[in-house]
Amino acid sequence: MNLKDFRESFEKVEDFRESHKVKHNLLEIIFVAIVATVANSNTWLEIEAFGEIKENLLKRYVKLENGIPSHDTFQRVFEHLDPKAFNRAFMDWTNKLCDNTEGRIIALDGKTLRGSTDGNKKAIHIVNAWVDENNFILGQIKTDSKSNEITAIPELLDLLFLENSIVTIDAMGTQKDIAEKIIKRKADYVLALKGNQGLFHKEVIEYMDYALGNKIDTINISKKRTVEKGHGRIEIREYIQTDDIDWFHEKDKWNGLKSIGMVRRTVEKNGKTTIENCYYISSLESPLEGECDLFAKAVRNHWGIESCHWMLDVVFKEDQSTVRKNNGAENLSMLRKIAMNILKNDTSGPKKISKNMKRFRASMDDGLLEEIINNI
Helix, strand or coil, X not given: CCHHHHHHHHCCCCCCCCHHHCCCCHHHHHHHHHHHHHCCCCCHHHHHHHHHHCHHHHCCCCCCCCCCCXXXXXXXXXXXXXXXXXXXXXXXXXXXXXXXXXXXXXXXEEEEEHHHCCCCXXXXXXXXEEECCCCEEEXXXXXXXXXXXXXXXXXXXXXXXXXXXXXXXXXXXXXXXXXXXXXXXXXXXXXXXXXXXXXXXXXXXXXXXXXXHCCCCCCCEEEEEEEEEECCEEEEEEEEEECCCCCCCCHHHCCCCXXXXXXXXXXXXXXEEEEEEEEEEECCCXXXXXXXXXXXXXXXXXXXXXXXXXXXXXXXXXXXXXXXXXXXXXXXXXXXXXXXXXHHHCCCCCCCCCHHHHHHHHHHCHHHHHHHHXXX
């Protein structure tokens, strides 16, 4: 691990403990927890056990003068650690791994920590930011429920470096204030439209049906078509974008609005065909010539954040975690994302190996684990 970058980012996290009662250095606790999470540890008990088994290896990177903290110490520290400070450190460190910011796609989407409910308390909902360039989670912010994503998204946008990026958000985040914030941060947006946008959504559907059905050649419509085959299925995506939006009576209320778009997704599998149409508004210009490559890239790459959410559940067992007390669930979720970024950034070990198997191998193979640590 580049300990210089690691220290610079995570030493900024304030230690909430009384100094005369501190036995284990906070930075070392965070370091051991991150490495343990990379190496297939999913609970505080597993993190402690990993640390005890790998103590000599870990001492090559940190002092651990008082040995490995107990699982109770790991639990107590992460339950009371300020999640906003931890998130700032996480984002600062991740940004150092991202070399290119020009034209990158930043997708925002929410995920519920299903195991964080106890019947009387709602499960924690977290909005994540993901970047396509490195396939990293950039940061997160907690909300009280999915319905509160509208208030959480602007807070997360304030923490991100957005200039020259394209921000994509599902329909929950398609709000005038959010579009304005993105434009003011010198970025572009592609925002999904669904029924929650009421008349606007209906008008866009009717316009697209009319324009495409009548093949009107007096307006600028840019298209792109892709075909993917595999696993017994064929998926065809037709991307359509136009800057013909003068008909929209609220056009001027949406800061930066320059185009609307549609994606028609046709899937053929087992002799059955399904068709789904999705609609968008965007600050991207519709090209006068050629295909709508940038719009298509933004829509297509937004789905990358969903694959990260899948990985958190399948590889890191996030939905199975019952941690819920104080800040424990939020901070443990952040540990998983740091570990996931580390694994995505790593090129060591056998090629074409799943992240699940890489975690398992890292827990068993000291050589591989050291390569992963040193390659960050």
